[in-house]
Amino acid sequence: MVTEEKAERRVTRRRVRTRANLLDAAFAVFAAKGFGRVSIEEVCEAAGYSRGAFYSNFDSLDELFFALYRERADLIADQVSGALAQDAPDLDVPAAVDRVTEVLLLDLDWLLVKTDFLVHAARAPQVAGTLLEHRARLRRAIAERLARAQGFGELPAVLGDADGAAHAVVAAYDGVTTQLLLDKNVEAARAWLTQLLTALLTDGSSPQSDPH
Numbered sequence: 001m002v003t004e005e006k007a008e009r010r011v012t013r014r015r016v017r018t019r020a021n022l023l024d025a026a027f028a029v030f031a032a033k034g035f036g037r038v039s040i041e042e043v044c045e046a047a048g049y050s051r052g053a054f055y056s057n058f059d060s061l062d063e064l065f066f067a068l069y070r071e072r073a074d075l076i077a078d079q080v081s082g083a084l085a086q087d088a089p090d091l092d093v094p095a096a097v098d099r100v101t102e103v104l105l106l107d108l109d110w111l112l113v114k115t116d117f118l119v120h121a122a123r124a125p126q127v128a129g130t131l132l133e134h135r136a137r138l139r140r141a142i143a144e145r146l147a148r149a150q151g152f153g154e155l156p157a158v159l160g161d162a163d164g165a166a167h168a169v170v171a172a173y174d175g176v177t178t179q180l181l182l183d184k185n186v187e188a189a190r191a192w193l194t195q196l197l198t199a200l201l202t203d204g205s206s207p208q209s210d211p212h
Contacts, residue, residue, distance in 0.1 A: 019057045022047045023068050031109035035065055035116040066130060069117045072110055073134035079103040080138060084145040096145075097197045101190045104173055108184060111177055135170060142166035146201075165201060172196040 025047035029038050040061055044054050058064040083099035121128040143166035159165045172193060180189040 015057070018049065018053055022049065022054060022057060022064065023071060026064055026068055027072070027109065027113060030065070030068070030116065031112045035113070035120060065117070065120075066127065069113070069130060069134075072113070073137075076103065076110070077134065077137045077141060081141040081145075084141060093201050094198060097194050097201070101193045101197070105177070105180065105186055105190050105193065108180070108186070111181055115181065139163070139166040139170055142169050159200065168200050169197060172200060 022043065026038075026043045029042055029046050033042075038061070040051060040054055043061070043064070044051055047053075054064075058067070080100055080103055083103055084096055086096070086099065117131060121131045143162040146162040146165055159168055176189050176193045176196065179192075180186065
């Protein structure tokens with residue numbers, strides 16, 4: 001019995017490792033070629049596995065793509081939440097903005113995969129919920145942190161409440177990353193996003209360097 005239990009644990013660990021390796025390989029291939037231009041064989045080759053290993057973990061390339069997106073999106077949301085949680089109970093806006101932009105703009109490959117997912121979801125309403133869930137989670141993390149902050153000045157009236165401010169933060173990120181995908185200038189994008197977010201969340205008077 002003990003031997004069977006140990007064997008089962010080994011199989012489970014091996015399957016978890018195989019799944020993780022497939023997701024990592026798929027991330028690299030999707031970022032390089034784009035979803036819709038990648039075959040199961042290419043993912044298997046990049047991961048060093050057979051089609052059998054693929055189908056023991058995923059029913060289709062779509063299922064793998066959704067799993068990959070959720071994994072990375074959850075990681076980013078956790079990182080943003082962690083970055084915002086470091087100034088408790090007060091909120092140091094410039095420091096928090098610096099940490100958040102570092103997380104959000106660090107990975108160009110992620111932006112490419114996320115954009116592929118956006119385009120795919122726009123043409124398939126039944127899968128758009130996954131993207132909407134991720135965006136909602138990011139907004140909640142930001143809104144909850146703003147609402148909890150003590151000693152933090154009032155938000156600009158045009159934004160309304162903390163939820164409105166969170167929507168504006170995500171919208172600013174969307175705009176900046178569109179430019180980033182085209183020019184690949186991470187430092188300029190980070191500087192510009194920092195400037196935008198500081199202006200949104202304060203009176204905009206904090207001095208910022210010109211990203212251009």
